[in-house]
Amino acid sequence: MTKAVVIGAGMAGLTCAAYLAKAGCSVEVYEQSEVVGGVTRTMSQGGFSWDIGPLVVEALGPKEAGGAVLRELGCADRVGLVPGDRSVSFPDFQVFRPPIYSGPYWRKDRLKELFPDQAPGIDRFYRLLDSVTDLVALDRKSSVTDGPASFVLKLAMLMKFLPIKKYEKWSAELLMGHFFTDPKLIAIFTAILADLVVMPSEFIGLGIPYFNMECFTDSRIPSEGVLGLAPRISSSFVQGGVKNLSGPIAERVGEMGGIVFTRSPVKKIITEGDRVRGVELADKRIVQADLVLVSGGARECFFSLIGRDRLPAEFAAKIDDVPLMESVFMVQLGLTVDPIRHQERTLVYYYNTYDIQGSVREIREGHYHEGKDGFLIFINSMHSDTMAPKGMHSVTIYTVAPNKIEGGWGGRRAEMADKLLIEAERIIPGLRRHTKVMLTLTPDDFKRIAHTPQHHSFGGLCPIMGKTGVPHSTPYRGLWFIGSQSESGGGVTTQILSARKVVKKIRKER
Numbered sequence: 357m358t359k360a361v362v363i364g365a366g367m368a369g370l371t372c373a374a375y376l377a378k379a380g381c382s383v384e385v386y387e388q389s390e391v392v393g394g395v396t397r398t399m400s401q402g403g404f405s406w407d408i409g410p411l412v413v414e415a416l417g418p419k420e421a422g423g424a425v426l427r428e429l430g431c432a433d434r435v436g437l438v439p440g441d442r443s444v445s446f447p448d449f450q451v452f453r454p455p456i457y458s459g460p461y462w463r464k465d466r467l468k469e470l471f472p473d474q475a476p477g478i479d480r481f482y483r484l485l486d487s488v489t490d491l492v493a494l495d496r497k498s499s500v501t502d503g504p505a506s507f508v509l510k511l512a513m514l515m516k517f518l519p520i521k522k523y524e525k526w527s528a529e530l531l532m533g534h535f536f537t538d539p540k541l542i543a544i545f546t547a548i549l550a551d552l553v554v555m556p557s558e559f560i561g562l563g564i565p566y567f568n569m570e571c572f573t574d575s576r577i578p579s580e581g582v583l584g585l586a587p588r589i590s591s592s593f594v595q596g597g598v599k600n601l602s603g604p605i606a607e608r609v610g611e612m613g614g615i616v617f618t619r620s621p622v623k624k625i626i627t628e629g630d631r632v633r634g635v636e637l638a639d640k641r642i643v644q645a646d647l648v649l650v651s652g653g654a655r656e657c658f659f660s661l662i663g664r665d666r667l668p669a670e671f672a673a674k675i676d677d678v679p680l681m682e683s684v685f686m687v688q689l690g691l692t693v694d695p696i697r698h699q700e701r702t703l704v705y706y707y708n709t710y711d712i713q714g715s716v717r718e719i720r721e722g723h724y725h726e727g728k729d730g731f732l733i734f735i736n737s738m739h740s741d742t743m744a745p746k747g748m749h750s751v752t753i754y755t756v757a758p759n760k761i762e763g764g765w766g767g768r769r770a771e772m773a774d775k776l777l778i779e780a781e782r783i784i785p786g787l788r789r790h791t792k793v794m795l796t797l798t799p800d801d802f803k804r805i806a807h808t809p810q811h812h813s814f815g816g817l818c819p820i821m822g823k824t825g826v827p828h829s830t831p832y833r834g835l836w837f838i839g840s841q842s843e844s845g846g847g848v849t850t851q852i853l854s855a856r857k858v859v860k861k862i863r864k865e866r
């Protein structure tokens with residue numbers, strides 16, 4: 357029987373472990389933290405619960421690609437999804453879904469109302485947005501389809517792609533300038549890049565329609581089929597918090613014979629010649645294995661667990677070249693008042709600047725905006741009332757933040773929480789007065805949770821044009837790199853879909 361060791365029980369590690377166990381391997385997962393899930397975890401205190409990582413998950417519906425993975429792994433019926441979307445607010449206007457559903461193109465109409473002189477560009481951009489939405493639907497479906505049906509999907513993708521191929525190598529800055537002249541309208545579509553800590557000039561143009569698909573703005577839009585082949589993707593929150601997504605996958609690993617060990621850091625990956633042989637744990641125990649799948653920070657996994665001197669120079673250079681995002685500063689509140697009176701949607705991104713390029717540059721240079729450039733407010737208890745005591749609410753407020761600030765995060769935690777809450781009180785007055793429980797997570801805390809002591813990148817690989825993550829396949833036979841800093845990139849659904857692909861590849865090679 358093939359023995360597999362998986363390092364890390366985040367979404368990537370757990371999904372790979374479940375597929376390996378399903379394929380009949382003997383699987384052991386080693387996780388340094390006391391709980392499973394990686395950043396896909398929900399923390400609790402005093403009757404309140406908050407998600408600390410992913411908030412919105414895509415394509416997990418029953419007819420969709422992520423849903424197919426959950427079904428294949430036998431846990432689809434254990435994961436509850438609540439249709440979920442995000443709204444955006446800028447100093448001069450808000451783009452919130454209307455209380456009564458008014459069709460799939462209400463946002464287009466709203467943008468034309470806000471920017472009448474940009475109407476022709478808006479119409480042209482929406483044609484591109486529709487094409488990209490269809491392409492994403494076909495691509496997701498194709499990632500879980502084998503055999504001749506996959507060929508048909510690839511053909512359909514080609515048909516959809518050819519008319520927009522001319523934009524393939526354009527940056528987001530170029531693409532936006534092609535459709536619009538108003539910087540405020542451009543900011544609506546590019547604002548999400550501030551969260552990814554990537555500048556519009558270095559981000560792939562076609563990624564803009566992807567991150568702005570209508571399903572993210574209004575979850576009521578039906579996920580109609582594309583050419584009768586694939587449903588358009590949906591977006592959701594996880595009922596009861598995202599631990600209810602990672603938890604059931606971990607449970608299935610156990611039910612299929614695998615073992616997940618928590619509080620078990622791996623200190624070393626053991627190799628012999630060009631083969632992986634197993635791992636050494638922090639307590640010096642050696643676990644032999646035919647396969648080792650490692651997730652986490654690329655530099656930590658390869659330079660600390662193996663050693664730069666034991667890697668081909670070209671591969672080490674590839675790891676050095678992987679661009680990373682910055683981290684986040686997060687405040688979790690247990691509130692005794694109802695925030696819904698002031699924020700009618702579960703998840704709202706508040707942007708206070710239209711200069712996305714400048715804002716990203718600042719954070720890259722290590723200047724923290726202290727919440728002034730923007731933040732998001734997520735009311736966990738609005739989609740799941742079990743996440744707060746009756747009549748109270750659990751609220752997550754966070755913003756992107758550099759890994760290091762002057763004076764260190766440790767000494768400035770309380771000051772930075774207060775500053776972020778002062779900004780958030782412009783939206784929900786009296787937040788601090790009505791707080792029963794407060795927890796803060798600094799970039800240092802995220803480094804510990806994700807086990808990336810050198811640098812925490814909240815979304816993993818930073819999506820810069822021309823740069824890629826570390827390949828799944830490594831110079832050592834039997835050693836595979838998975839997770840958000842690998843070639844798959846970040847995101848929950850990306851992890852579970854690429855886990856399926858990686859395990860399929862491993863089985864083919866063995």
Ligand SMILES: Cc1cc2nc3c(=O)[nH]c(=O)nc-3n(C[C@H](O)[C@H](O)[C@H](O)COP(=O)(O)OP(=O)(O)OC[C@H]3O[C@@H](n4cnc5c(N)ncnc54)[C@H](O)[C@@H]3O)c2cc1C
Nearest residue numbers: 364366367368388394395410411412622652839840847848
């Ligand atoms: C604040 C935040 C918001 C996000 N929002 C979204 C969102 O809305 N939608 C979305 O799709 N995605 C979102 N993401 C991204 C998404 O959550 C991640 O890309 C994804 O969960 C990464 O999964 P992973 O398994 O690669 O990594 P992780 O979740 O980081 O898991 C890696 C695990 O490996 C363990 N580990 C590492 N090294 C070792 C070792 N040597 N020994 C033992 N264990 C080890 C770590 O402890 C960790 O548990 C967000 C992320 C964050 C942080």
